[in-house]
Amino acid sequence: MSSIPSVNLQEFLSDDKTQKEKFIKEIGSAFENIGFVALSGHFLSDELVADLYEEIKIFFNQPQELKDSYEIEGIGGQRGYTSFGKEHAKGKKEGDLKEFWHFGQYVENDPKLEAEYPDNVIVKEQPKFNAVGKETFKMLEKTAKYVLRALALHLNLEETYFDDYIKNGNSILRPIHYPPIKDEPKNAVRAAAHGDINLITLLMGAHGKGLQVKNHNGEWVDAIARPDQLMINVGDMLSRLTNNKLKSTIHQVVNPPKELWGTSRYSIPFFMHPVSEMPLNCLENCVDENNPKQFDDITAGEFLHERLIELGLIKK
Numbered sequence: 519m520s521s522i523p524s525v526n527l528q529e530f531l532s533d534d535k536t537q538k539e540k541f542i543k544e545i546g547s548a549f550e551n552i553g554f555v556a557l558s559g560h561f562l563s564d565e566l567v568a569d570l571y572e573e574i575k576i577f578f579n580q581p582q583e584l585k586d587s588y589e590i591e592g593i594g595g596q597r598g599y600t601s602f603g604k605e606h607a608k609g610k611k612e613g614d615l616k617e618f619w620h621f622g623q624y625v626e627n628d629p630k631l632e633a634e635y636p637d638n639v640i641v642k643e644q645p646k647f648n649a650v651g652k653e654t655f656k657m658l659e660k661t662a663k664y665v666l667r668a669l670a671l672h673l674n675l676e677e678t679y680f681d682d683y684i685k686n687g688n689s690i691l692r693p694i695h696y697p698p699i700k701d702e703p704k705n706a707v708r709a710a711a712h713g714d715i716n717l718i719t720l721l722m723g724a725h726g727k728g729l730q731v732k733n734h735n736g737e738w739v740d741a742i743a744r745p746d747q748l749m750i751n752v753g754d755m756l757s758r759l760t761n762n763k764l765k766s767t768i769h770q771v772v773n774p775p776k777e778l779w780g781t782s783r784y785s786i787p788f789f790m791h792p793v794s795e796m797p798l799n800c801l802e803n804c805v806d807e808n809n810p811k812q813f814d815d816i817t818a819g820e821f822l823h824e825r826l827i828e829l830g831l832i833k834k
């Protein structure tokens with residue numbers, strides 16, 4: 519049995535109060551313990567998922583020169599292409615063995631945020647690439663909104679507590695390509711051990727081996743989802759907000775055994791971020807004598823900036 523619990527979002531969306539409460543309890547306790555859950559009943563269709571994989575595989579297969587023309591200077595890799603080996607985990611000097619693309623927020627009715635966020639980058643060679651990315655972004659954002667509503671109820675907050683913070687939030691959809699491995703990597707893995715920065719992450723593509731999660735005993739356990747499930751985890755922002763009641767669990771993507779070095783891995787995380795002004799100050803009802811406040815007050819924007827420097831994506 520996998521140590522990552524499974525939940526079905528349709529239970530939360532049903533009119534049956536018992537089903538709804540069951541979902542809240544299950545996801546709440548999963549996030550207080552292992553920090554990860556496999557979720558079915560989301561808003562992505564099989565067709566959309568297949569279309570996005572097709573588009574990103576075409577893109578990552580393009581000549582390096584063409585991909586490099588989509589790497590934009592001065593925006594900390596927040597949109598468009600980031601080349602192989604550039605990002606490293608916090609505290610590590612070796613780059614991860616991956617290249618990736620970033621789709622960002624499609625701001626609606628908010629000129630201030632439109633000016634704050636970098637524009638999405640259009641891939642001219644692939645007419646469907648951007649439309650498919652945008653649709654996937656929207657469906658994952660909608661899924662994440664309901665997951666956060668369930669978590670708000672679990673935390674004894676208003677159900678819609680997160681709604682205004684995530685509307686036009688600084689979220690990122692990141693298709694990743696881990697290329698075939700040619701030479702024995704020196705101290706580098708596909709993705710070194712890290713916690714995610716954001717509120718929650720929704721990951722497509724966790725149905726092959728590779729992703730591992732560190733449990734309470736410090737052991738690495740495989741995190742494998744069924745093809746119809748998204749892997750969802752708590753990020754550092756939500757852990758700070760809840761004074762670590764919800765756990766942002768360290769995870770990594772290991773290199774495959776040598777006989778599989780010739781194969782690529784593709785995965786597509788959606789990092790749900792709030793708007794930069796959201797305070798991540800520990801919630802009052804998560805602090806008491808037994809759980810003293812563990813984190814300094816900070817906004818989401820300040821926290822993100824700090825991390826992008828630590829990951830090597832922005833220079834100080």
Ligand SMILES: O=C(O)CCC(=O)C(=O)O
Nearest residue numbers: 709714724729771785787
């Ligand atoms: O590729 C994966 O399965 C996970 C990637 C990941 O953890 C991340 O990009 O934050």
Ligand SMILES: [Fe+2]
Nearest residue numbers: 712713714769
């Ligand atoms: Fe991650």
